[in-house]
Amino acid sequence: MARIDLDLAHAYRPDPKEDSDYALLPLTMSFEDGGAYALLGPSGCGKTTLLNIVSGLLRPSQGGVRFDGRDVTALTPQQRNIAQVFQFPVIYDTMTVAENLAFPLRNRGVAKERIRARVGRIAEMLELSDQLDRRASGLTADAKQKISLGRGLVREDVSAVLFDEPLTVIDPHLKWQLRRKLKQIHHELKLTLIYVTHDQVEALTFADRIVVMTRGRAVQVGSAGELFERPSHRFVGHFIGSPGMNFLRAATDASGALTLAGRPIPGQADGDVPGWRPDGRLPPGAALSLGIRPEYVEVHALADGGPLPDGCVAGQVERVQDIGTYWLLTAAIGGETLKARLSAQSHPPAVGARVALRVLGPHTCIYGADDALIATAAPGREERPDRTRRDAEDLR
Numbered sequence: 202m203a204r205i206d207l208d209l210a211h212a213y214r215p216d217p218k219e220d221s222d223y224a225l226l227p228l229t230m231s232f233e234d235g236g237a238y239a240l241l242g243p244s245g246c247g248k249t250t251l252l253n254i255v256s257g258l259l260r261p262s263q264g265g266v267r268f269d270g271r272d273v274t275a276l277t278p279q280q281r282n283i284a285q286v287f288q289f290p291v292i293y294d295t296m297t298v299a300e301n302l303a304f305p306l307r308n309r310g311v312a313k314e315r316i317r318a319r320v321g322r323i324a325e326m327l328e329l330s331d332q333l334d335r336r337a338s339g340l341t342a343d344a345k346q347k348i349s350l351g352r353g354l355v356r357e358d359v360s361a362v363l364f365d366e367p368l369t370v371i372d373p374h375l376k377w378q379l380r381r382k383l384k385q386i387h388h389e390l391k392l393t394l395i396y397v398t399h400d401q402v403e404a405l406t407f408a409d410r411i412v413v414m415t416r417g418r419a420v421q422v423g424s425a426g427e428l429f430e431r432p433s434h435r436f437v438g439h440f441i442g443s444p445g446m447n448f449l450r451a452a453t454d455a456s457g458a459l460t461l462a463g464r465p466i467p468g469q470a471d472g473d474v475p476g477w478r479p480d481g482r483l484p485p486g487a488a489l490s491l492g493i494r495p496e497y498v499e500v501h502a503l504a505d506g507g508p509l510p511d512g513c514v515a516g517q518v519e520r521v522q523d524i525g526t527y528w529l530l531t532a533a534i535g536g537e538t539l540k541a542r543l544s545a546q547s548h549p550p551a552v553g554a555r556v557a558l559r560v561l562g563p564h565t566c567i568y569g570a571d572d573a574l575i576a577t578a579a580p581g582r583e584e585r586p587d588r589t590r591r592d593a594e595d596l597r
């Protein structure tokens with residue numbers, strides 16, 4: 202196993218000038234020895250490029266790669282001692298399942314007894330034990346991909362195992378089982394795993410740390426809880442969660458108090474809003490964006506002409522959807538919309554009702570004009586770090 206350090210950029214075209222010429226903009230990042238990582242982002246954001254640079258299939262146009270401090274930039278995947286699992290099964294049809302699993306070990310001259318033990322263990326983990334003597338040619342695509350996963354995991358001496366969307370061909374139910382299985386296998390084998398996916402549920406279930414990428418940039422590296430609670434960039438807030446984070450156009454007045462549509466959000470002067478006190482002074486007179494996840498928006502009835510509760514904005518209910526495990530309420534606030542996830546046991550307000558929506562609280566995030574996080578609630582606020590993993594379960 203190895204610690205992997207990257208300090209690089211990559212452009213497929215020669216002589217890159219603008220950001221858009223780069224598949225990967227300059228980045229510095231480390232994968233800790235024995236960690237389970239996911240590279241997550243939409244199509245074309247640079248995930249495969251990054252994975253291929255780690256494996257040695259691609260040489261970065263700038264900078265380099267270090268394994269345990271050693272410069273491996275010019276080395277091949279074999280020399281780097283990398284195992285890879287691709288989208289589609291790479292196995293030998295004429296061999297049995299056991300022979301396929303044993304292949305990477307036999308290639309390296311591992312002793313027979315050791316091979317038998319390791320193949321037995323991997324087959325057991327992947328529930329392939331009863332198929333070990335079957336010829337691979339007769340197996341389903343799912344079973345073949347399981348063998349590919351097994352071949353990737355069978356060697357104990359690899360620097361890292363890299364997965365490029367390995368569950369694409371897998372049937373949805375089995376996909377769910379395998380995601381959990383891989384997590385369990387990581388805990389047992391303690392291999393460094395890097396897993397490319399565009400599916401947030403897959404990333405959040407599998408990885409301890411997730412690298413969120415967009416347009417050639419790694420915008421945040423964090424645990425599921427960190428990405429959910431404190432997205433460091435608006436893209437992360439939007440991409441993680443179902444639905445993603447709400448963003449409202451906001452500003453600060455001369456004293457640094459937050460305003461929406463030119464009106465101060467009530468309660469800030471006294472610090473009365475429950476759980477809300479920014480962890481730094483907000484710049485006065487700035488154009489900002491207020492981010493709050495649908496899970497954390499509180500919805501209260503609002504009497505005509507009645508005062509707005511602290512930390513709230515006024516809105517009108519546009520839509521209420523029954524999602525099964527929760528209600529999804531959409532409210533109009535001036536020209537913008539805000540979504541709130543309400544408990545399935547609650548009685549949501551009717552469409553057309555005027556409501557107060559609490560947007561300031563312990564989970565509010567404030568973003569600057571460049572979409573980067575500039576403030577959250579100061580410590581001491583209520584934390585719900587397990588939320589994302591639970592949400593990932595809801596989505597499956």
Ligand SMILES: Nc1ncnc2c1ncn2[C@@H]1O[C@H](COP(=O)(O)OP(=O)(O)OP(=O)(O)O)[C@@H](O)[C@H]1O
Nearest residue numbers: 213214224242243244245246247248249250251399
């Ligand atoms: N061999 C190549 N030559 C030129 N451009 C490439 C090459 N491979 C990828 N690109 C471009 O580099 C950018 C990043 O591609 P990459 O395949 O790394 O993204 P990705 O996030 O893995 O996408 P996907 O999920 O669709 O595989 C894209 O704009 C893509 O068109």
